[in-house]
Amino acid sequence: MKTLWQHCHVATMANGKYSIIEDAAMVTAGSLIEWVGPRSQAPTADYAQVHDLQGAWVTPGLIDCHTHTVFGGNRSGEFEQRLEGVSYAEIAAKGGGIASTVRATRAASEDELFSSAEKRLRSLLRDGVTTVEIKSGYGLDLANERKMLRVARRLGEALPVSVRATCLAAHALPPEYKDRADDYIEHICSQMLPALAAEGLVDAVDAFCEYLAFSPEQVERVFKVAQQLGLPVKLHAEQLSSLHGSSLAARYHALSADHLEFMTEEDAIAMAAAGTVAVLLPGAFYFLRETQLPPMEALRKHGVKIAIASDLNPGTSPALSVRLMLNMACTLFRMTPEEALAGATQHAATALGLGDTHGSLEVGKVADFVAWQIDRPADLAYWLGGELDKRVVRHGADVTV
């Protein structure tokens, strides 16, 4: 079934650039893009449907490539404490932080986790998101990591969004392994990852490489097992200190290394050579009131692809809008609106291993797009959140959220 979409301007985002086509048209066949170009050259055919997009700007559907959407409880109380001067590390040392979300997540049933995550995910979808990554990492034992990943899978079945599920068992040390981090890593490698992968619940494997989490050596053990299981890896690296986790990620041809405020130029060179995407998370930078900026010039100079994501999580980035992240990427990290949009489309797709099928409006790619009633593409990074008038199309069909 062929559909013609016309009376629009298109920012295709091919190769991470606006690549604008004014007065454009697009032809979709089922769930794929069959043609895109100037309206005057649109192929004549017996279209089953013709849609008038009323002068909208069409972009690829937004892709949020780093979220922790599934969790129990919330941590607004810690937010208040931090505003009174208590640090994230101090809160973590007193059993708060990630550990408190682990307790709440373990105590919640699968249905309870589903219903709280569904509300947050709908908020992202109302902002034009058509693909989202969701991490586990608040269960920290086999049963509870499984519960989180099952919720991620169910969300992708219940809502009009493609979900990539990432196993982040190596997020923090669970209380039952206190002072036994190597034993927990061994448990992840020998029991958790093989079981969860065999159940088809894992699309990628992530870890938190940080002085208050896991060392590069421990992360490497997890990466080796992921590789044996045929799963791509990603890494939370260089968020609070420089352990060169991003270089380690590059050595394992990671899809992405994420956060990266403390990375060095050598790390950028290694990532560029490996094609590892730099996922920047301005929401966490903002919410923790960090001052160390990611090395934008080194990333640009060495041609590292840069993605932007919400990092939606209860502790460091309770962010429910990807467009707000685009704005923060521009204001806080000095990215251009074009770079920011590429970061939530083409480069975000690459960070999920979906770069050949998603993230830009090109022939043969999946027809996930948003027709925005805006004056210019930069408007997407300009408005601070809120809802923009738009029409969201996924797999070639209109989406209602």
Ligand code: DI6
């Ligand atoms: N880095 C983060 O910013 C989140 N996880 C991570 O590895 C924080 C998660 C939390 O505080 O709950």
Ligand code: FE
């Ligand atoms: Fe994160």
